[in-house]
Amino acid sequence: xxxxxYNFAYLDEQxxxxxxxxxxxxxxxxxxxxxxxxxxxxxxxxxxxGGVQVTAAILGPDDVLKxxxxxxxDTTNAISIRKFFAKTAGxxxxxxxxxxxxxxxxxxxxxxxxxxxxxxxxxxPIPEPLRFLEPRETETRRMHALAEYGLMHVKLYEDIAxxxxxxxxxxxxxxxxxxxxxxxxPTPKFDNPKMGNCPALQxxxxxxxxxxxxxxxxxxxxxxxxxxHPFTPYRFDAPCxxxxxxxxxxxxxxxxxxxxxxxxxxxTDYCESRQAAGHRGSESxxxxxxxxxx
Amino acid sequence: MxxxxxxxxxxxxxxxxxxxxxxxxxxxxxxFQVKAGECVVLSGPSGAGKSSILKMIFGNYRxxxxxxxxxxxxxxxxxxxxxxxxxxxxRRATIGYVSQFLRAIPRVPTIDVVAEPLIVTxxxxxxxxxxxxHLLRRLNIPERLWALPPSTFSGGEQQRVNIARGFISxxxxxxxxxxxxxxxxxxxxxxxxxxxEKKNAGVAIVAIVHDDEIRRWIAxxxxxxTAFAAAA
Amino acid sequence: xxxxQRETQCDQPLLVAEGLSKSYGRLAAxxxxxxxxxxxxxxxxxxxxxxxxxxxxxxxxxxxxxSAGHVSYRMRxxxxxxxxxxxxxxxxxxxxxxxGYVRQDPAQGLRMxxxxxxxxxxxxxxxxxxxxxxxxxxxxxxxxxVEIDTARIDDAPRTYSGGMRQRLQIARNLxxxxxxxxxxxxxxxxxxxxxxxxxxxxxxxxxELGLAAIVVTHDLAVARLLSHRVMxxxxxEVIETGLTDQVLDDPHEPYTQLLVxxxxxx
Numbered sequence: 001x002x003x004x005x006y007n008f009a010y011l012d013e014q015x016x017x018x019x020x021x022x023x024x025x026x027x028x029x030x031x032x033x034x035x036x037x038x039x040x041x042x043x044x045x046x047x048x049x050g051g052v053q054v055t056a057a058i059l060g061p062d063d064v065l066k067x068x069x070x071x072x073x074d075t076t077n078a079i080s081i082r083k084f085f086a087k088t089a090g091x092x093x094x095x096x097x098x099x100x101x102x103x104x105x106x107x108x109x110x111x112x113x114x115x116x117x118x119x120x121x122x123x124x125p126i127p128e129p130l131r132f133l134e135p136r137e138t139e140t141r142r143m144h145a146l147a148e149y150g151l152m153h154v155k156l157y158e159d160i161a162x163x164x165x166x167x168x169x170x171x172x173x174x175x176x177x178x179x180x181x182x183x184x185x186p187t188p189k190f191d192n193p194k195m196g197n198c199p200a201l202q203x204x205x206x207x208x209x210x211x212x213x214x215x216x217x218x219x220x221x222x223x224x225x226x227x228x229h230p231f232t233p234y235r236f237d238a239p240c241x242x243x244x245x246x247x248x249x250x251x252x253x254x255x256x257x258x259x260x261x262x263x264x265x266x267x268t269d270y271c272e273s274r275q276a277a278g279h280r281g282s283e284s285x286x287x288x289x290x291x292x293x294x
Numbered sequence: 295m296x297x298x299x300x301x302x303x304x305x306x307x308x309x310x311x312x313x314x315x316x317x318x319x320x321x322x323x324x325x326f327q328v329k330a331g332e333c334v335v336l337s338g339p340s341g342a343g344k345s346s347i348l349k350m351i352f353g354n355y356r357x358x359x360x361x362x363x364x365x366x367x368x369x370x371x372x373x374x375x376x377x378x379x380x381x382x383x384x385r386r387a388t389i390g391y392v393s394q395f396l397r398a399i400p401r402v403p404t405i406d407v408v409a410e411p412l413i414v415t416x417x418x419x420x421x422x423x424x425x426x427x428h429l430l431r432r433l434n435i436p437e438r439l440w441a442l443p444p445s446t447f448s449g450g451e452q453q454r455v456n457i458a459r460g461f462i463s464x465x466x467x468x469x470x471x472x473x474x475x476x477x478x479x480x481x482x483x484x485x486x487x488x489x490x491e492k493k494n495a496g497v498a499i500v501a502i503v504h505d506d507e508i509r510r511w512i513a514x515x516x517x518x519x520t521a522f523a524a525a526a
Numbered sequence: 527x528x529x530x531q532r533e534t535q536c537d538q539p540l541l542v543a544e545g546l547s548k549s550y551g552r553l554a555a556x557x558x559x560x561x562x563x564x565x566x567x568x569x570x571x572x573x574x575x576x577x578x579x580x581x582x583x584x585x586x587x588x589x590x591x592x593s594a595g596h597v598s599y600r601m602r603x604x605x606x607x608x609x610x611x612x613x614x615x616x617x618x619x620x621x622x623x624x625x626g627y628v629r630q631d632p633a634q635g636l637r638m639x640x641x642x643x644x645x646x647x648x649x650x651x652x653x654x655x656x657x658x659x660x661x662x663x664x665x666x667x668x669x670x671x672v673e674i675d676t677a678r679i680d681d682a683p684r685t686y687s688g689g690m691r692q693r694l695q696i697a698r699n700l701x702x703x704x705x706x707x708x709x710x711x712x713x714x715x716x717x718x719x720x721x722x723x724x725x726x727x728x729x730x731x732x733x734e735l736g737l738a739a740i741v742v743t744h745d746l747a748v749a750r751l752l753s754h755r756v757m758x759x760x761x762x763e764v765i766e767t768g769l770t771d772q773v774l775d776d777p778h779e780p781y782t783q784l785l786v787x788x789x790x791x792x
Contacts (some may be wrong), residue, residue: 037547146615150652153651154647154648157643157647157658158644161662228657311779312780318656349776354771355770355777356772357777378754378755378769382754401722
């Protein structure tokens with residue numbers, strides 16, 4: 001038996017055309033959720049089918065693909081998806097952010113600044129920022145159409161009333177191009193500033209919910225806040241334990257069963273590049289822990 | 295002196311649908327005038343329709359025929375055919391009414407019950423309360439009662455509160471239904487004085503009083519309502 | 527302090543209903559209702575269940591399309607507009623700012639899972655208020671006005687009693703200083719003493735704020751306490767209308783006489 005031959009990037013050309021039309025519409029209306037006919041993919045919902053469909057629709061033979069999951073190139077998901085496209089499209093793949101032309105990501109924006117010509121494809125679980133405040137789809141569509149976003153501020157008000165500050169730490173809602181309120185996908189709010197005025201094209205795909213939305217390059221993206229409680233990006237207390245970066249988003253890594261942990265860059269490519277360039281961190285955040293070997 | 299009230303051929307009949315549509319004619323062909331500064335007393339036996347006529351002038355009872363002319367803001371308006379909105383306007387600015395029994399909104403303190411007519415026409419609450427207190431004092435309602443709702447007062451006290459509320463504004467027309475009925479001699483005198491002051495100020499008054507002495511003191515004219523008895 | 531502008535506004539009708547009708551197939555839920563409401567006037571619509579009063583209220587507040595007839599509302603710029611001619615965005619905006627709608631069940635008119643402060647502040651945030659401190663202060667002052675302990679501003683209405691929830695609903699509706707408030711059986715289902723307190727509050731607020739209101743109720747005592755005018759409805763039609771004291775003291779129609787005689791005297 002011969003192995004089945006796949007169309008380039010798995011999807012048939014008609015489907016890609018349909019998705020591209022949706023993408024064009026999304027780019028024309030920044031932040032607006034465009035419905036699309038999401039296809040059955042060889043992975044179940046919740047595993048990035050939206051992102052995979054968008055990537056499949058835009059990939060060309062000369063593209064260089066990078067796939068990250070929570071900032072890392074070497075998690076199971078990232079590896080699976082990268083292999084999927086290597087097999088069905090035969091495109092070159094990379095872990096280096098600066099070398100990629102298409103970057104598919106789950107829940108993080110790379111630390112290295114993006115440049116014109118790159119496309120960042122986000123995997124989105126729930127595209128509707130108002131979903132948990134207003135369960136009716138008919139109502140949320142109207143609210144977007146009429147720009148009635150008071151309810152979004154109600155949620156932020158409630159946070160401040162309860163916690164003293166806006167407690168949303170990821171999927172922090174933003175207003176795109178001064179018109180639509182959008183859910184940036186569950187990226188940490190730390191990443192929000194990167195979305196504004198970005199030279200790269202940002203595309204968002206939600207497979208189960210069947211929506212695509214986009215932020216064209218150099219579009220204003222403002223995180224929602226109050227005048228007297230302005231949006232402040234998260235600041236970490238200490239730099240990365242491996243490379244010493246003070247401006248990157250850090251993951252907590254538990255190092256043994258005694259509760260020791262260290263904080264290292266979530267963006268593995270960024271961390272490795274810095275280490276390769278000679279930057280070093282303290283290797284451990286816990287003062288009383290013995291130095292780790294290796 | 296200008297005519298303030300002019301009733302022409304007014305009539306009223308009650309139809310009691312719950313009692314098989316029994317018709318109760320009350321009055322017919324009611325015709326009389328009241329001029330500014332004049333006090334007309336309606337006389338007649340109980341049930342002759344005196345209170346009904348007062349209520350018709352106030353717009354509380356609707357009129358089945360005829361005309362009830364009231365001078366309101368310089369012009370005569372026919373209350374029998376007026377829009378509800380206009381009747382409200384007349385009550386606010388022109389006609390005051392002291393009913394036979396006090397009907398106050400529950401839970402409102404006496405001082406506010408009395409001050410209400412002034413506040414509605416624009417007086418500040420503080421000024422209105424001050425004037426209310428002044429009147430209440432004259433009518434011998436002690437200050438310790440002013441913060442209480444009048445529902446627990448005696449009949450005489452309630453009637454005095456009612457009078458205070460009716461007399462506090464400067465409406466050019468006043469309707470009084472048995473204003474001295476439950477009062478002792480001292481308070482009756484106070485009310486007679488109040489009525490005199492109103493007359494001197496040019497207010498047209500229509501009153502119902504059973505007491506002959508009071509009638510002699512206040513009436514400029516007496517109108518016998520048996521003349522308007524409707525045929526049964 | 528009746529200022530000149532308010533006087534002129536008072537001369538012009540605020541809401542005009544002409545020949546409003548609603549039928550469901552052959553069933554006429556509401557037939558040919560017409561009236562004019564002026565600023566600061568309170569109109570009670572009285573009738574028993576099935577009289578068509580709630581249908582009428584829904585048509586007046588543009589929540590239900592009429593089968594025939596028009597409703598016109600004078601906007602803040604003084605222009606009388608047919609509600610059907612308003613775009614959806616305009617109608618929704620009107621509903622959130624210039625109008626209030628108090629429902630019988632406060633749980634339907636509140637966001638039960640959000641704090642009282644958020645409930646009251648929502649309309650403000652919807653019209654663009656973006657300063658947390660000021661929103662909170664406005665919410666707090668309104669809670670005070672409806673006699674809710676301001677210490678409970680962060681509690682959700684789930685923790686409130688029925689009377690408190692209803693007062694919160696009122697605050698939520700009045701925060702944008704609407705000129706017209708629709709109320710559907712606002713005291714229904716509440717204890718008698720709670721009802722009394724609520725009616726007092728409503729009466730004071732209506733007169734302080736110069737609100738016009740349309741109150742649907744089956745309770746004549748509520749009508750007597752709150753309204754200047756009353757319309758009695760039966761079988762979808764208005765069978766009697768006039769000043770409240772007129773209709774209640776001198777009822778003409780058989781049905782009205784029946785209603786009035788059914789009230790227990792105090």
